[in-house]
Amino acid sequence: MKAVDTEAIVLRTAAYSEADRLVTYLTPAVGKLVGIARNARSSRKRFGHCLEPCSRVTLTYKPGTGLAWLERSQLLDAHLALREDLPRWSYAALITEILAEMTPEGDAQEPLYLLTRSTLEQLASDPDPLNVVILFLVRFMHTMGHLPDFQQCRVCRAPLAGQGQWIWQLPEGRLLCPAHRANGSSPLELDLGTLLLLNQAAQLPLTRLWRLRVRKDRRQALRRALLEWVMAQTHRPLKTLKVVAQFERLPQPDPPGIG
Numbered sequence: 001m002k003a004v005d006t007e008a009i010v011l012r013t014a015a016y017s018e019a020d021r022l023v024t025y026l027t028p029a030v031g032k033l034v035g036i037a038r039n040a041r042s043s044r045k046r047f048g049h050c051l052e053p054c055s056r057v058t059l060t061y062k063p064g065t066g067l068a069w070l071e072r073s074q075l076l077d078a079h080l081a082l083r084e085d086l087p088r089w090s091y092a093a094l095i096t097e098i099l100a101e102m103t104p105e106g107d108a109q110e111p112l113y114l115l116t117r118s119t120l121e122q123l124a125s126d127p128d129p130l131n132v133v134i135l136f137l138v139r140f141m142h143t144m145g146h147l148p149d150f151q152q153c154r155v156c157r158a159p160l161a162g163q164g165q166w167i168w169q170l171p172e173g174r175l176l177c178p179a180h181r182a183n184g185s186s187p188l189e190l191d192l193g194t195l196l197l198l199n200q201a202a203q204l205p206l207t208r209l210w211r212l213r214v215r216k217d218r219r220q221a222l223r224r225a226l227l228e229w230v231m232a233q234t235h236r237p238l239k240t241l242k243v244v245a246q247f248e249r250l251p252q253p254d255p256p257g258i259g
C-alpha cells in the first residue's frame with residue numbers, strides 16, 4: 001500500500017515488543033491513528049524524539065489493517081516549554097489522555113486537530129493554564145458533539161435570560177432554568193455570565209477563543225463538572241487526574257459509575 005504523509009500530534013506511546021513501540025497519534029485527516037514504530041528503541045535516527053507525547057511531527061506511514069506501519073517522522077515542535085513546567089505538563093497529559101480515549105479512528109478530524117495544536121501552544125505560554133484547560137474542555141466536547149445544549153432549559157425551552165441560578169444537572173447533562181431546577185445527583189449552579197461564556201467558548205473562532213476568561217470563583221466547579229462529564233462519556237476514570245491533583249491539591253471529580 002502507498003505511504004501517506006501527514007502532520008500529527010503524539011497522544012501516547014508504549015512498548016510493543018522488545019524493539020518496537022506502539023504510538024497513538026491525532027491527525028487531521030484520519031483522526032486517531034495507532035501505528036507501530038519498528039526498531040524505535042534502537043533506531044534513534046529514524047524517530048529520535050518524535051515519539052514523545054505532545055510532540056507535533058510530520059509522519060510517513062503505511063496504512064494497514066488495524067495498525068499502521070510508521071516509516072519516518074520529523075519533529076516540528078517538542079513543546080519544550082511545557083515539558084519544563086510540571087503543572088502545565090500534567091494538564092497536557094490530561095488533554096492527550098482525553099483525546100486518546102475519545103477520538104474515533106478513521107474519520108477526518110481537522111477542527112479537533114487544530115484545536116489540539118492551538119491548545120498545546122496556548123498551554124505553554126498562557127499565564128493562566130487552568131483557564132486554557134477549561135476552554136479546551138468546552139470546545140472539545142462541542143467539537144465531538146457531546147456538549148449539552150447550553151442555550152435553553154431542557155424542560156420548558158426558556159432561552160437564557162433573567163435572574164437566578166441555572167443548573168447543569170450531571171450525569172444526565174441537562175441544563176435547567178431557575179424554575180425547573182431539581183435535586184440532581186451532582187448539580188452545578190451556573191450564572192448567566194458563565195453560561196454565555198460557555199456558549200462563546202463553543203462558537204468563537206479559534207484565534208479568539210483564548211481571550212475568554214472564566215471567572216476565578218467559577219473555575220474549580222466548572223473544571224470538575226466538565227471532567228465528570230467527560231468521564232460520563234468514557235465510562236472510565238482518567239488516569240492522569242492523579243498527577244494533576246498532586247499539583248493542584250484541589251477537590252477532584254468523582255470517578256464515573258460503572259454502566
Ligand SMILES: [Zn+2]
Binds near residue numbers: 154158176177178179
Ligand atoms: Zn425551565
